[in-house]
Every structure is written in C-alpha cells, then in structure tokens.
Amino acid sequence: MAVAAWSERVLKLVLRLNNLHRGGCLPFCVQGQRVGWVLQPVAQLLSQNYDVFTLQRDPSARLELNDHLHHPQERTRAIQEVMESLRGQDIFPCLREWRDELYDVKGLFSDPPLLSMERAAVPLLGVPRYGVHVNGFLHRGAETFMWVARRSLTKPTYPGMLDHLAAGGISSGYGVWETLLKECTEEACIPESLAATAKPAGTVSYAYEQDDGLYLECQFVFDLELPESFQPTVGDGEVQEFYLWPLDKVRSAIATEEFKPNCALVVLDFLMRKGHIQPDTEKFYTKFMENLHGPL
Structure with a gap:
C-alpha cells in the first residue's frame, strides 16, 4: 500500500473514532x-x-x-x-x-x-468504558514481530476480525492488573508469571457517536515482550487463531477493514512509540497523536 494511501486511510479511521461533539x-x-x-x-x-x-x-x-x-x-x-x-x-x-x-x-x-x-x-x-489491551511482541535480531489474534466467527461484535494478543473490558469489581492477567490467561493461555512481566505503556482514549450511543473509551495499554519459545494458544474460544507478523505487515493491516477499529488505534500507538512511524516522514503524525490521547 502506498504511503499516502496508508496515511489517508488511517487518519480516516482515527477521526471516525473521535467524532463526538x-x-x-x-x-x-x-x-x-x-x-x-x-x-x-x-x-x-x-x-x-x-x-x-x-x-x-x-x-x-x-x-x-x-x-x-x-x-x-x-x-x-x-x-x-x-x-x-x-x-x-x-x-x-x-x-x-x-x-x-x-x-x-x-x-x-x-x-x-x-x-x-x-x-x-x-x-x-455516555459513561467512560475502560479496558486493557496487550501488545505481544518479540525481537528477531533487528526486526520486531507482533502477535495478532483473529476473533472467533461466533463473537457478537466484530467477528472474524484481527485483534490484540489479549484484550478485554474492565468489569465491575476488577482492577487493571487483575483484568490483564485474566484476559491473558483466558484468551491466549499465557501463564500468569509471563503475563506479569507486561510493562504499562499509558492509555489510548477516544470518543465517538454511533446510532443513539456515545462511546467514550479508555484503554490501558501494556507491552508484553514474549520469548521466541512461547506460542499462544486458543483459550476461551473468543479467538480462533494467532499470527506472528513483522511490524511492516501489522502496519499495513491496520489501514484495512480487517482490523478491529479500536485495536488498530492501540497498534498505531505502539508503532509510534517504538519509532516505526516517524514524525519527519508521516504527514499526519501530530493528528494521530492528538486523537489517540483525547480527553473523556
């Protein structure tokens, strides 16, 4: 995908999830x-x-x-x-x-x-909804790879679309770390001892109107570096398959209709934080930043 086309498509996605007036x-x-x-x-x-x-x-x-x-x-x-x-x-x-x-x-x-x-x-x-998203990644020499999940076809929302290694909403009575450990175990069978090494990486927030609802969402973001020897496996059935992709392929995927929209924003944040998207070469860099961390 051409650089200009990628930028335009991602900006359109970012603004669609930040359309609340x-x-x-x-x-x-x-x-x-x-x-x-x-x-x-x-x-x-x-x-x-x-x-x-x-x-x-x-x-x-x-x-x-x-x-x-x-x-x-x-x-x-x-x-x-x-x-x-x-x-x-x-x-x-x-x-x-x-x-x-x-x-x-x-x-x-x-x-x-x-x-x-x-x-x-x-x-x-219009009450804020909070969740946890885990960027699972590993290094092979100078190249970085990310684990990407494909959602089950039986999911009531966004069936069959690409998703994070593990993610989920913070239910009543749960905290951030408790949710992280639960989702990692349930969705990808990640041992608690490994999931606990995840590093907090801030939040991604956005607000949009859809039908008669106002969606104000804040995702607590974690980066989890995984060993080469680890292979996620399907746990509770919310995911049907996992892929290990180089960041260039992940970058291309978030500009398509295949990625779950809010997950695409969290991946975009990861790519920017890791220097895979640079301010000197991405014309919408500041637009992306402004809309990934908006007020709720």
Missing part, C-alpha cells in the same frame, strides 16, 4: 458530579422514568440521577430496571448487545464506584 449532549450527573454525557433525545426519553432520572434546566441543562437513590446498590438496581425495559422495547441498537456484564460508573477511574450498569447500556449515558 459534546455541544449536542447534556451532562449526566450523579450526586452533582458529571459522570457521562447523553444525547438530548435520549435524555428526554429517560426522564420519563421520573422516579429514576430528572431533566434539569436551571442553572444549566443536565440529566440527573434522582437524589433519593442514596446507595450504589439502589442506583444500580434502578438503572438496570430502566435499561431492561428499553431493551424489551428494542428502541436502542446498543442494547441488542446485552452481555449480563456490569461496568462501574465513577468520576475518576480511581474513585469508588457510584453505581454499576450493564455494559451494553453504558453508551446511552
């Missing part, structure tokens, strides 16, 4: 603290559940969770009931991906949770 959104607040964003039509609909949500106009427009819901368990139960009702009405496409998996809702990631909610429903309230 908050001007058309209302803050979603719990106990006076903004924890998410809601599209105005969604806020209007949710506020019909007046015992759970209130649409405030003064001093500024916002959707609030009612103050009479004092405890995290009460809030979790109340929102779950609303979302289950909406799911039954098939109003929002995102609720068709119901997982029976809870994500915590917090001000900052390090804060105690204010409540937990179904993973598929999180985009309706």
Whole structure:
C-alpha cells in the first residue's frame, strides 16, 4: 500500500473514532458530579422514568440521577430496571448487545464506584468504558514481530476480525492488573508469571457517536515482550487463531477493514512509540497523536 494511501486511510479511521461533539449532549450527573454525557433525545426519553432520572434546566441543562437513590446498590438496581425495559422495547441498537456484564460508573477511574450498569447500556449515558489491551511482541535480531489474534466467527461484535494478543473490558469489581492477567490467561493461555512481566505503556482514549450511543473509551495499554519459545494458544474460544507478523505487515493491516477499529488505534500507538512511524516522514503524525490521547 502506498504511503499516502496508508496515511489517508488511517487518519480516516482515527477521526471516525473521535467524532463526538459534546455541544449536542447534556451532562449526566450523579450526586452533582458529571459522570457521562447523553444525547438530548435520549435524555428526554429517560426522564420519563421520573422516579429514576430528572431533566434539569436551571442553572444549566443536565440529566440527573434522582437524589433519593442514596446507595450504589439502589442506583444500580434502578438503572438496570430502566435499561431492561428499553431493551424489551428494542428502541436502542446498543442494547441488542446485552452481555449480563456490569461496568462501574465513577468520576475518576480511581474513585469508588457510584453505581454499576450493564455494559451494553453504558453508551446511552455516555459513561467512560475502560479496558486493557496487550501488545505481544518479540525481537528477531533487528526486526520486531507482533502477535495478532483473529476473533472467533461466533463473537457478537466484530467477528472474524484481527485483534490484540489479549484484550478485554474492565468489569465491575476488577482492577487493571487483575483484568490483564485474566484476559491473558483466558484468551491466549499465557501463564500468569509471563503475563506479569507486561510493562504499562499509558492509555489510548477516544470518543465517538454511533446510532443513539456515545462511546467514550479508555484503554490501558501494556507491552508484553514474549520469548521466541512461547506460542499462544486458543483459550476461551473468543479467538480462533494467532499470527506472528513483522511490524511492516501489522502496519499495513491496520489501514484495512480487517482490523478491529479500536485495536488498530492501540497498534498505531505502539508503532509510534517504538519509532516505526516517524514524525519527519508521516504527514499526519501530530493528528494521530492528538486523537489517540483525547480527553473523556
């Protein structure tokens, strides 16, 4: 693929995952603290559940969770009931991906949770979703290779597409390292002693609107250098195959429709950090950087 064509395609992907304009959104607040964003039509609909949500106009427009819901368990139960009702009405496409998996809702990631909610429903309230992505790589002489996974054809989202060696969302009650070790073991059968050598490499964050959902996502990124003797194997069935590719091939792949979009962003970040993409030769270098580390 020509350099210019690659750059244009990757920039298009980066901007597609950073298309959220908050001007058309209302803050979603719990106990006076903004924890998410809601599209105005969604806020209007949710506020019909007046015992759970209130649409405030003064001093500024916002959707609030009612103050009479004092405890995290009460809030979790109340929102779950609303979302289950909406799911039954098939109003929002995102609720068709119901997982029976809870994500915590917090001000900052390090804060105690204010409540937990179904993973598929999180985009309706524009609450940040956190995950862990592992760049598995090794060196052969002067050349670097990366392990790439192909997702199972039975996955409900992005079936058959290229993915990381291991990755997953941080479910309610889990921490970053706990999730990393779990995903490495379950998806690629990486022993805990080896997975624990992964090095934290910052975060990749992005925010986009799709259908009636707002997707604000932050991925904790880890680099895991693996020995030549290690071969990942399929664990829980979420992956169907693993490939060991040179970075040039991985670089080409992220510009295609074959790579899971958010994984492509994390790989792009890896390629830039490792000097495989240089600021003197990549015309969109600063655009890539700006959009890989945007605010949530």
